[in-house]
Amino acid sequence: MKAHVMLLGSIAALLLFQWSHMREFDAEKPNRILHLIEDLSQLDTKVEQGIMLIYSRNIFDYDSITADVDQMQGVLDELSAEIASETLFHEELEALKRSAEIQRSGTNEFKASFAIFSSSADYLPTLISQLQKERPELAGWLIQLNSDIFLWRLYPENQEAHDRIIKASGQFESLELKQLSRHVQLILDYAPRVAQAMNTVVNCGTSENAHLLSAAYERHLMTSVQRNQRDQVLLIVLGAVLLIYLFFVLYFRQRDAIRLAESENRFHVLFDLIPHGVGVHRNAHWIYCNPALVKMYGAQTEAELIGTAVVERVHPDNREEETERIKLERDELKPAPLMLQKNLRLDGSEFFGEVQGIPFIENGKPVSMTMIRDVSDRVEAEKKTRQLIAAVENTAEAIVVSDRESTIQYANPAFERLTGYGTSEAIGSDIRLLRAGDPEVYDAMVARVNSGQTWVGELPLRTKDGEVIVAERSIAAICDGSGHVVNYVTAMRDVTEEKRRNEQMEHTQRLESLGILAGGIAHDFNNILTAVMGNAALAGRNMDDASPAKDFLARIETSTQRASDLCKQMLAYSGKGRFVVKSIYLSELVEEMTRLMEVSIEKNVAIKYHLADNLPAVEADAAQLQQVILNLITNANEAIESKSGVISFTTGVMYADKSYLSQTITEAKLPEGRYVFIEVSDTGCGMDAAVMKKIFDPFFTTKFTGRGLGMSAVLGIVRGHQGAMRVYSEVGRGTTFKVLLPASEHSFVLRKDQDVDEGNWRASGTVLVVDDEDTIREVATMMLEDMGFKTLSAGDGAEALHVYRAHESEVVGVLLDMTMPKMDGKECFRELRRINPDVKVLLSSGYNEQDATNRFVGQGLAGFLQKPYTPEDLREKLRGMLVDQAK
Template sequence: MSIYGDLVAKTPSNPLTVFIVEDESLVAMDLEERLTQMGYQVLGIADNGLDALAELKRLTVDLVLMDIHLRDGMDGVEVASQLRQRSNVPVVFVTAHADEATLKRAGQTEPFGYVLKPFDERELRATIEMALYRHRAEAKLRKLERWLATTLNSIGDGVIATDDQRRITLINPLAESVTGWSHFEALGRPLEEVLEIYGEDGRNETSALFVEAVKSGSTVHMGENKCLKSRDGRMVPIDDSISPIRDDDGYINGCVVVFRDCTRSQQLQEERRRLETKMQETQRLESLGVLAAGIAHDFNNLLTVVTMNASLAKTFVARESQVMRGLTDIQAAAERAAQLCNQMLAYAGQGPVSKEALCINALTRDTAQLLTTAISKKTALSLDLGDHVPLVNGDRSQLQQVIMNLVINASESLQDLPGKIKLKTRYMHVEKARLFACRSGNSLPEGNYLMIEVKDTGEGMEPEVLARIFDPFFTTKFTGRGLGLAAVLGIVRSHGGDLSVESVSGAGTTFRIYLPTLEVAEEVTPGEIHDSTSWLGAGHALIVDDEATIRMAGQAVLEYLGFQVEVAEDGMRGLEKILRQAVSYQVVLLDLTMPNLDGREVYKIVRERMPHLPIIIMSGYSSHQATDLMNDGGPTSFIQKPFTVEAIKEKLMALLG
């Protein structure tokens, strides 16, 4: 039923029920007869108050006709008063005469009408019908009030209403909770005392907002960055509005304030901003990684031509000649350039990796010994190595490079002044919040990790410097290349770890690396050592590479090593030469990255048809790109560009015997 619906209508088959309380039996009988003729049903008659209360407790009636003057015990006013306390059945008083005091008492019971003796039938019917109509209207009103009260108590906003003097007339439970004022304490108090709203300037703005709402006659939104000062002194961020209340004639007779506690929403917004910042940082690092890897790959292709030609040319000149010294310098410069490219690949997480089970404490001690000559004599380097530190699966040289880079950077931050660097290891539980603040973008789950910490007492970093320290080529040093920390980040990322940095200008810097650990150490099998001084190959070899200069240099090197060499300028031509089998190739040198049909696709097709053909995969990237290919069981090797005659000779010896 709607809250505005009428009560159940009465019909002849369902007549209105009446109970009569009258101490004069003849009057009571007359009333019963008249009411029956009018179509009402009389359910009972009582001649005293106690019997009437007892009967009405048992019966359900629509109306009570109550004589004010009852002879025995309590009078009708008392009966009506007790009846009103326990039920809402409407009462109509019946009286022949009454003094002013009695009528005043009767009025306090809020009767629904009076009927004078002797009865006029039309007046009796009208009084009863008006009483029932008023009762239905009040029932609907009470139902509406309950519905409104339930709504106000259930909504997720605080609501406070006032009169035209700013005195509080209503406050719902949520408003009680936020302000700290209970309903009984708040009623009648000035609005600005209970609802203290402060802006950024620290002034209580409640009164001014009330005046503005009354003056404008419309809803006033309080704006952003508003706080409510609760009764216990807490400042609660809120979002709210104040609206005027109008009576039936349109006059403003108060205001209603609707507000909500924005603490949780602000926390969610802050968390969303942090996640967006983290995502943007991760995307930026990934983009820079892709760029760095691409540059390194292209440079390695160029350097391959330099290193192969220089190393090949050295085999044709006298050891003591000036040309030999020039070629040696060219090769050395190319190799240093290749090291820079490897640092760029390390930043991209694609550096050459040879992982093994490592004891970080032992690696840290060994690295610290090497660092004694690399850092300032005024720097005090101390070790704090944890007990029972588990092994990690890592590349020894790369992790050593990480520690050396961080310690050397820490020493340089001391600016040749006395200072301390602490190198610390621990196996520890790392909370989600601490991992969230890391910089690699790996998003590690909360858990146990091996931590390597490098802490200095140096000059620290400004926030704008701290934000860019891992960017490739960013440096604050006059002679630096800006790849040290970029490589550190890439190495940590490629090891499945994460890295955080804390720095305060003038108060030092702390780097923390978190690495996953091994439960059981893995045994490492040393590789075989080959004597390559007099080795020469034989038969046909094929070089497949899209760079013409690399094909030319590679052809010269392989012919020098005893092979008859053919070349192919892309994957499709190379695949045709191999599958046509016009000649039987002893070995194929296959570039991994080529347009159209790349080396990976060529390799898979060839392996299906010729599983025993020796293949050396070449790439300006690291072996990460070809790990799955080298593990398929076929005679496969990998060489990273750039490489020298000696390096390719070692690969050929290991592959061909």
């Protein structure tokens, strides 16, 4: 544009120059000049005419010729002024001036000379006629002289007349014609001078020079007219060029303006459409905000933002930074780099924006265009992604991502732990490296996953060490937008240990259910045996001692007793054997059993005792503990076989912590604490690992005649006492069993069994028998009546309450079964206590006491009677209960 303006300016300047140049051409000027020259010629003629007139008519009109000469001078001056600038005519003008000057001086000369000449010449006739009168003798000569002078004046070239005048003037002196002589002399002198002056005036060349000047000027005029025409054409051409140029410039400008407007409109639409916020700010205040920015800042209209400070919309954490950026843009005109920034909406809420600015100059002032992208979603997504990455990186499951070519693209740290392949090692390698099983399974897996389903299952996996482990795998496909599988993600978990544990768990559960089965059988069996035993005993009493049936009854009792023993073993195994819990000192217990043990072992076996004194007591069933000890010594004896060997008994107390307890064979978790232990070691054959694993299983035996319940019962008893066992064994070296029982908290004191004077006790009062089993109710009623009690009976808890209310005053005790329909023993006991808080209740159950009494802790239960029971057992419990009451 600048170039256009300069070019246009140049053309315009040229045009102006040409125009002013043309203005110099004064069309009137040639006329004036030619007129002046004409005037000059005329004046010249006039002067000449005037002189001739004066000369011929002797009229002294000097004013007019003087005026003419003066006027000539004036005209000449005017002319000089007119064409002074034209050096072209300098010569002609100078010649004209010279001739005019000659003419002027000639005129002056003429005036002066003619004045003198004419006055003498005019006077001469008078003088001559005067002389004629005075000197008549000279009349002829005088007339001749006069005539000669006249002739000569008329024809100055008349040499004869002139000669005669000269000749005559030679006689003036002698003739004493002094005055005449002087006038004639004057005439002679001045006539040529007048003639010369006239000649000068006529021949000075003024008109010729004027003509020359005129001719020269006309020539010049012609060329200047031609030049003027050329100038006019040039002017028109220049004007046309200027107009055309101007037209094009304006045309292109207009076209550019339209294009600019279109472009601007496009940008406007862009700014309105673009989802990013775009704004322009000057002096750190908004001057433009596009709709996206308005929306982004939570404004309704642009006006709410225009004029506000840019930093107002920036979170205080980023304001300092923003101020720096604005300063950078404004002062150094440098673009502000892309940055993530917390911004504020008008309502004060925050959003993350990616901000970028670029400064530019608008109207001579620096402004900045700033673009803001709301990336809150992205930031949130990134946060989530980071969380997911952290989760994937830290999860216990190995996660691996592979592509369609099975190349590993990602593996988390758990993968390394699982497979032994490092992350960097894994990425890029083939995931099929891990395969260790039937290829068909894999094909099926791939097919399933590719069909868009998740494959879940267990597959063997080959680790870096070459070990094959079992891993649970979950494989899913990752699809792109169009549903094509691009990646597979595999999650893997080592389930080898879990599987092993599960197998063990299953084994244990099997044993437990076996225990429950055994316990259940024993319970029902005990009820039956109670009836058998009770009926046999009652039959025996009502029979003479001499009766041959007595032997049979005795055999029934013995068989019943053996069946009861077997039941006891089964209950012990199931952990529900009858417990008569007392504070027992293990060392004492072992010492008491010495005789019994020595008879049950072979001669080649020696027993050694290492018994600790002052051990804490254990709360235990002495009979069961004895059974444990007998079972252990029996096994030890048999392990030594026929060789000579030693069985050693060791007792002691120890503090068992968690790690110690975890190495024991036990039921669930045991608390840390003091445990009393007994160790039974032998120098026998020992066991291998396989045998050791199975020794506690029921019905497992290495003996030809064994029933396979010994060690199971031992473990059941120990578990029933919240105890634990450890086994050490080496094949050929021997075996050690260690039984740990929790040390009692409260009894260090030796407790002597109460000696009861049986003889002083007599049964009296009424006992309420509550049991859902009719046989049990009958046997019990008979046993009690035999003892001397009156009896009442009830089939369930509710009936028992009814009966008890009716006979409260008579009833001294209640024999209550625990497991009943409608209202069980526990609830019935509670209701009875509600009627009479001091009611004496003896609980009876096929299960062991521990189990049963746990339900009644702190409720004032008077006693427990394990089924099956003998009349003596019943009498004993009742006596204890009622004597205590009596006390």
